[in-house]
Amino acid sequence: MAESSPVRAPAVVRHFARIVDLVFAALTVVFFVAIALATGVRSPWSAAIPLALFLGVLLLVRRRWPMTVLLLSIAAIFAYHLVSWSPPGWIWPASAAYFTAAATSRVRWVAVIGVAQLLYSAIDARWVIDRNMPHYLTHTLGEGLLLAALLGMGLAYAASVRWRNRPGGLEASTS
Template identity: 75%
Template sequence: MVVFVAATLATGVPSPWPATIPFALVLGALVLFRRRWPMVVLVLSVAAVFAYHLVSWSPAGWIWPASVAYLTAAATPRVRWVAAIGIAQLVYSAVDARWILARNLPRYLIHTVGEALLLAILIGAGLAYAATLRWRGRHQATG
């Protein structure tokens, strides 16, 4: 929450109160439920990101504000759904940022490739965490 608000203020948004603070609070509240309902929290976090981008201009990306939700959900057996949700969000993000394409191709590529790379890292980390938990469980069961 703090990083999101700080990034918004650093880019010159005059007042974070109309959209940024409520959005950050919603994401922060959702994080409290991520272990109990990881997929619900992911879907609601992604919906909050969409809603935020609809009502406010922001330098915020599309994936990183929901990174905790992606990481947690990727550690579940529903990792294919997590990837599908992330890819859908990336496609929308790339289309939404098309105005950058005509003005600054490198910035557009950094935006789209960076978001895709972050999604891949989050899903990979979630899979690695789940594999570690499974390994630890098998190791404790045999030991």
Template identity: 70%
Template sequence: MAEPPPRREPAPVRHFARITDITLAALTLIFFVAVALASGVHSPWQGTIPLALLLGALLLVRRRWPMTVLLLSIGGIFAYHLTGHWSPAGWIWPAAVAYFTAATTPRVRWVAAIGLVQLVYSAVDFRSVLDTNPTRYLIHVAGEGLLLAILIAAGLTYTAAMRWRERLGETDSRARAAEERLRVSHEVHDVIAHTLAVVGVQLNVAADTLEEDPAAAAAALRLAKDVRNRAMADLRSLIAVLRDSPADTAPQADLASLGTLISDARAAGLEVTLDEHGDPATVPATPAIAIYRVVQESLANTLKHAGASKAEVTINYAPRSITVEISDDGRGVPDGADVTEGHGLAGMRERVSALGGVLTAGPVPGGFAVRADIPVAGSTA
């Protein structure tokens, strides 16, 4: 019978499996010989020890050739009995490990059929006891059958548990991949929204000043080109997450890039002030990226929708939490109207919520404000 090719396991797993096989081989050898000697076998070297050595040696390769090991083990037991030796251990127990291992393969029906044949032969071989001691005969046959059923059931249970663990691992991998794709979609949205807002403003400036002030138009186009180039680099880094591994991507924008972000907004005609309190160097990487993206998306919304001339960015770096507030003097929303939450605000809210924080956005006297409160990982309230 051809065996399925063995699956390659990590080195620690293979090392543990090798130790397990050696241990089972040694236990089979020791217990089989010990039971034989305790049952009155006087010449163990004439059959008992050779069979025990064969059964133990076969277990060393049970994972690679499970069905072959089972058939050879049963063959050895048959040869032992047919040459006139008596086995106090019965027919099934000496091949117990081989039966269990073979039951973990797709050929479990063959294993059950082989075991049934062996049980029938065992019942026939032990029939001499039936007339003198029916109870003993019944216990012997039922015990052999029960042991076989337990071994096959254990093999099936083990296989089912391994498959469930693999499926669980695959489910976890798919969940992590979905979370990563969601994160990337947020990043892509933030990059594109900011870029379109700044580039759009600069293109309008270039179009308005092209005839009266070519130099100003050229400067606006150069700035739009610079912003576009940085956005393309960010997008290539993000798309690489979907193609390769995150370890191969460029570092994400963080607090060190806030200056460039503010400069872009100022160049687009928005008067932006940045007020920071505390030490930004103490902020972990994940909250730092979230802060950057909240500021980026808020300024992009201000440029696209608010019609504002001024914006204030205030960041407070406290030991236990970080507060980010972006306010502008734009038109906001009409009195009594609800804030329409598009992809930008929803993405910011999800990003902040994922870190255990809270984001609020809405009209304030004289404009519109976005506020994010983000706890620092490991801090206690």
């Protein structure tokens, strides 16, 4: 029996994926800036808007260079955090970068990056411990659960793609 090559997605599916990425990138910029303004950022042009644009552009290329996008996203968020208070709007583009990178063969490195970010966040938020320990624990455990969920979803997605593209593919199991 001849071995078949992996089936390439139809053009309409590839175009739809590009449109989805474009919409996600645009929404990232709009929502990140809106959240920054709503949470008290007084001058969004100094850091919030450049970060929002950068994270939006990264979402456009996340499928092609998932690890690079993850590293650049986290580095940009760290840099932003050094110059300004970090509004919660960054969580979406970072989550998309984690999910996409977790679906690659480098999932262990994705986990290492995530744990490093989680440790940094836990240490950076230590000032909350004296004021509101339940909030600190909820924040830290919530980030840990989100990271675990993103890694799990990325692994599950990668497994489903491998299963679908195996010789015989989805069609063989449904006929």
